[in-house]
Amino acid sequence: MSLIEKINKDNLPKHLAIIMDGNGRWAKQKGLLRAFGHENGTKSVRLTVETCAKLGIKNLTLYAFSTENWNRPKLEVDTLMKLLISSLKNELQTLLDNNIRLNSIGNLEMLPKSAQKELLDVIKKTENNS
Helix, strand or coil: CCHHHHCCHHHCCCEEEEECCCHHHHHHHCCCCHHHHHHHHHHHHHHHHHHHHHHCCCEEEEECCCHHHHHCCHHHHHHHHHHHHHHHHHHHHHHHHCCCCCCCCCCHHHCCHHHHHHHHHHHHHCCCCC
């Protein structure tokens, strides 16, 4: 019996919120660039989303980028924005196939136009998912 099968789904929350933090420190501890840590963090996001779906958790909030993050070095912020765009493009079909609706909270106007466009496009394409 797998771990997921052992979980009593009647005792799970309807909404789970996670602050995504530590990918840069993880990479630094391994002697890697911080950007590698952020990229590797996308695997954790995918696993988290898939697991929540399997468990029947209806709402998942991922706190991914705070206003303080804009103070990071420009190269790191640019890398994070490129990672956001590529993740949205790469995961759109998975979201659609699994009836997952993406939404966003926060000040989207601060994002680069290309990131805003991609994010709003995925939000629109998944708006009828439940």
